[in-house]
Structures are given as C-alpha cells and as structure tokens.
Amino acid sequence: MSRLIAPGRPRDMWIVAISRGVTIAVFCSGLAVVALAQDKSETVSAVRCGSIERIYQLSPRLYCGSRPSTAEDFAELARLGIHWIVSVDGIPPDVDAARTAGLRYIHIPLDYGSIETDQTARLIRAVEAAPGPVYIHCHHGKYRGPAAAAQTAGVLEAWPRERVAAWLSQAGLIPEEYPDLYASAIEPVKPDRATLDAIDPALLPDRAPVPDLVERMVEIDALWMELKEIAPDAVGEPALARQLGEQFRESARREESRRYGPDLIRSLETAAKAAFAVEAAWRDRQPAAAEREAVARSCVECHRAYRNRDRATR
Ligand code: HEC
Structure with missing residues (x-):
C-alpha cells in the first residue's frame, strides 16, 4: 500500500483503495498513513487530482481518468509524476496547456467499438517508451480510457483476466452496453516486438484526425x-x-x-x-x-x- 504514496505528492492528497467492493479511505497528512488493503493484487486506487474525475492509479506507471481541463489539472498531473498523457478521446487535446506543465500529449482517438490492433500497438508503444508514468484519459473516464488502460495493464503489466475484469467493472464498463470495446479490453491482441519496434514513439502525434x-x-x-x-x-x-x-x-x-x-x-x-x-x-x-x-x-x-x-x- 505504501507504494501508493509517491514522493512529491501534495500533502493534502487522499487516496481511496477499492478492493472487492470494500472502500477504504486513507488520509495522509504527511506523517501517519494507515492502510487496510485486503488483497493488494486486486486493489486499484483512486487519486484526487485537480478537477479531474475518476482518476485511478493502476500501477506505478499507469493512471487513468477523465479529461484534464484546467492549467491546474495539468500541473497536478505533473506533480503526480506523470510525463506523458495519452488521450483516447475524440476532442483534440489541449497540447499547449499540457506543454506548459512539461507534459507531452499523444492522441489515439478510439470509438466505442473494438480497439483496432494498430491502435493497441500505438498505445502499448507509447506507455512502454514513456520516460515515466503515463496518464490515459478519454472524456468522462468511464469507458474508452478504462478500456485502453485495461489493455495496457494486460499487455505490459501481465494482469490476469480476472483482475482486468475487476478493473473494468470498477470503472463501469459493462459488456452488455459496450460488447466490442469490452471484448478488446479484456482480451487485447498482443502486438509482437517487431510491430512495436516499427513505431517511432517520437512520431506519435499530439493531435490525430477524427471523423x-x-x-x-x-x-x-x-x-x-x-x-x-x-x-x-x-x-x-x-x-x-x-x-x-x-x-x-x-x-x-x-x-x-x-x-x-x-x-x-x-x-x-x-x-x-x-x-x-x-x-x-x-x-x-x-x-x-x-x-x-x-x-x-x-x-x-x-x-x-x-x-x-x-x-x-x-
Ligand atoms: C442519431 C444518432 C445520434 C444521436 C441522436 C446522438 N449521437 Fe452521439 N454519436 C453518434 C454516433 C454514430 C457516434 C460515433 C461516431 C464515430 O465514432 O464515428 C457518436 C459519438 C458520440 C460521442 C463520442 C465522441 C468521441 O469522443 O469519439 C459523444 C460524446 C456523443 N456522441 C454525445 C452525444 C450526446 C450528448 C447526444 C445527445 C444530446 C448524442 N450524442 C446524440 C450518434 C448519435
């Protein structure tokens, strides 16, 4: 649980650990931190960060949530230790606001159907090539962002299927409503090394065209x-x-x-x-x-x- 308290995080930040439906709030005043996580392997923690909603830390290098919209949001993300932001939203990212906070944007717009194999490859390449933790977001942080984060956790963090399923259900992505997005989130087509190496992370665009x-x-x-x-x-x-x-x-x-x-x-x-x-x-x-x-x-x-x-x- 102590891994959740990253150095440099503001003192007033609170953390909530959700494990198998049990919610535990942890308030850290800079000194005492008491945590009661039930099963560390199944815990995904929610983090407070500016006006961003539904922001969770899935692993030391992976965060996911809603679209940052103010200068303060980007500054808070930088304070969390984030380096790169991957947007899977249809809205063109606010590249300038991110840059002001020292953050790089990569735009991989997704729809609500299956995530295409080339989109998965760009996503994985972006997260593995990033110089530090990555923040993945869609618009509201409910469906596409959590699906992209699930793919990343499955491929790069070797999360087993049950853990990915628990995360998706925590995020609210249900197979009945988004069957194809769900299917590709839970069982991503793992890109091979050659495919990943063929993608130059420096060339991943900060704004991609959308329909x-x-x-x-x-x-x-x-x-x-x-x-x-x-x-x-x-x-x-x-x-x-x-x-x-x-x-x-x-x-x-x-x-x-x-x-x-x-x-x-x-x-x-x-x-x-x-x-x-x-x-x-x-x-x-x-x-x-x-x-x-x-x-x-x-x-x-x-x-x-x-x-x-x-x-x-x-
Ligand atoms: C008659 C059909 C129709 C109606 C009505 C409609 N939408 Fe959509 N909407 C779509 C389709 C189709 C897409 C997917 C487009 C694509 O991905 O190519 C979409 C996509 C979206 C997206 C995703 C954009 C992105 O980032 O990719 C949002 C948000 C959205 N609609 C909001 C709304 C809201 C809010 C309303 C009602 C006030 C609404 N839509 C009404 C058909 C509709």
Missing part, C-alpha cells in the same frame, strides 16, 4: 452538458437549445452520416426536432422537462444502435 461525425458529437456533448446544468423545472436560454438543434441538423446533412444509412439520418432529424421543442418551450418561458427527456432518449437510443458496437455487428 467528421465525432467532431459534431463533441460539440453536441459540450452543449448538452451545459444544458443539463439547468434544473428540469427551470427555463434556460433558448439560444442554447437552438444551437443543439442546429448541430443535430447539420450532422444529418453531412456526407459521412449518410454512410450509416437513412435510419441514422432520421434519428438525427428527430433529435434536432426534440432540441428545437426545448427552444420553443423556453421561448414561451415554460420549463421543458418532457422535451429534454426526448433529447436525452435520442442520445441513448442512437448510441445503442449505431455507436456502442462495431459497425459490422450492428
């Missing part, structure tokens, strides 16, 4: 997060709901969306209508609880049908 629809969804997600801050019985700014509706409508017009077929286009148009209904209600100074629920349903239903598994198996 057009992902860019749209990133915008949609940001607007939706803002909208969700408004209480269901309150009246929000109509312009916010309008922007959301326009993003859906624009997504429906995009050439790339057509490749998913006419049903996806129709669902995007339905989502746009739901967002415009929120706008209309707010313009009339009415709360829009039912209309908002329709938008929320559109996210969940469409992701279930089109996002959360491989295209080939849909």
Whole structure:
C-alpha cells in the first residue's frame, strides 16, 4: 500500500483503495498513513487530482481518468509524476496547456467499438517508451480510457483476466452496453516486438484526425452538458437549445452520416426536432422537462444502435 504514496505528492492528497467492493479511505497528512488493503493484487486506487474525475492509479506507471481541463489539472498531473498523457478521446487535446506543465500529449482517438490492433500497438508503444508514468484519459473516464488502460495493464503489466475484469467493472464498463470495446479490453491482441519496434514513439502525434461525425458529437456533448446544468423545472436560454438543434441538423446533412444509412439520418432529424421543442418551450418561458427527456432518449437510443458496437455487428 505504501507504494501508493509517491514522493512529491501534495500533502493534502487522499487516496481511496477499492478492493472487492470494500472502500477504504486513507488520509495522509504527511506523517501517519494507515492502510487496510485486503488483497493488494486486486486493489486499484483512486487519486484526487485537480478537477479531474475518476482518476485511478493502476500501477506505478499507469493512471487513468477523465479529461484534464484546467492549467491546474495539468500541473497536478505533473506533480503526480506523470510525463506523458495519452488521450483516447475524440476532442483534440489541449497540447499547449499540457506543454506548459512539461507534459507531452499523444492522441489515439478510439470509438466505442473494438480497439483496432494498430491502435493497441500505438498505445502499448507509447506507455512502454514513456520516460515515466503515463496518464490515459478519454472524456468522462468511464469507458474508452478504462478500456485502453485495461489493455495496457494486460499487455505490459501481465494482469490476469480476472483482475482486468475487476478493473473494468470498477470503472463501469459493462459488456452488455459496450460488447466490442469490452471484448478488446479484456482480451487485447498482443502486438509482437517487431510491430512495436516499427513505431517511432517520437512520431506519435499530439493531435490525430477524427471523423467528421465525432467532431459534431463533441460539440453536441459540450452543449448538452451545459444544458443539463439547468434544473428540469427551470427555463434556460433558448439560444442554447437552438444551437443543439442546429448541430443535430447539420450532422444529418453531412456526407459521412449518410454512410450509416437513412435510419441514422432520421434519428438525427428527430433529435434536432426534440432540441428545437426545448427552444420553443423556453421561448414561451415554460420549463421543458418532457422535451429534454426526448433529447436525452435520442442520445441513448442512437448510441445503442449505431455507436456502442462495431459497425459490422450492428
Ligand atoms: C442519431 C444518432 C445520434 C444521436 C441522436 C446522438 N449521437 Fe452521439 N454519436 C453518434 C454516433 C454514430 C457516434 C460515433 C461516431 C464515430 O465514432 O464515428 C457518436 C459519438 C458520440 C460521442 C463520442 C465522441 C468521441 O469522443 O469519439 C459523444 C460524446 C456523443 N456522441 C454525445 C452525444 C450526446 C450528448 C447526444 C445527445 C444530446 C448524442 N450524442 C446524440 C450518434 C448519435
């Protein structure tokens, strides 16, 4: 357990060890540290780090959590001893903020289906070549980041399958919702040495291109997060709901969306209508609880049908 207390960590940092459903909080004031870990081999510890959510330390060289968003977050990551950050999110990383804190970004955007073998190879190469601990993140730190961290732990730290499964269940990645992502997280195709050696870590990009629809969804997600801050019985700014509706409508017009077929286009148009209904209600100074629920349903239903598994198996 003492390995969790890395040198240089701020004194007020707390650590929580979660082992087989038992949560133990450990407060370290710089002197006394009392730990009651049940089974060290199954323990994944949560760490507090700025405004970052769901940040866990999986091994001395591997951390995983949500997207760092402030200068302080990056400074805290550096203080944890992190050197490189691997983003598997669709949002382009804030490379400048990371650099200011002395951190390097590597961007390997993943979707919610299987992790491709070349993505696994880049991920493993990045972590093994890093000069110190690595922080892997997606957006919320719930699914893609934990899946990438699971692959890394399986391949580089030789975690047995049960331990990987325990980690994924702790993170909240369930096979029913994300069957292909889960399958590749728990049983990664291990890249061979020649494949890894063919990747020059210096050339791994800090910003990788993402599909057009992902860019749209990133915008949609940001607007939706803002909208969700408004209480269901309150009246929000109509312009916010309008922007959301326009993003859906624009997504429906995009050439790339057509490749998913006419049903996806129709669902995007339905989502746009739901967002415009929120706008209309707010313009009339009415709360829009039912209309908002329709938008929320559109996210969940469409992701279930089109996002959360491989295209080939849909
Ligand atoms: C009609 C279908 C549809 C609707 C409605 C929809 N999405 Fe998506 N969304 C997708 C698809 C398809 C993808 C995967 C795109 C890809 O990986 O190529 C996606 C991806 C995403 C992503 C992942 C972006 C990344 O980093 O890779 C987020 C976040 C997201 N959607 C948020 C939302 C939110 C929030 C809503 C509702 C307010 C929503 N979406 C509504 C189809 C939809």
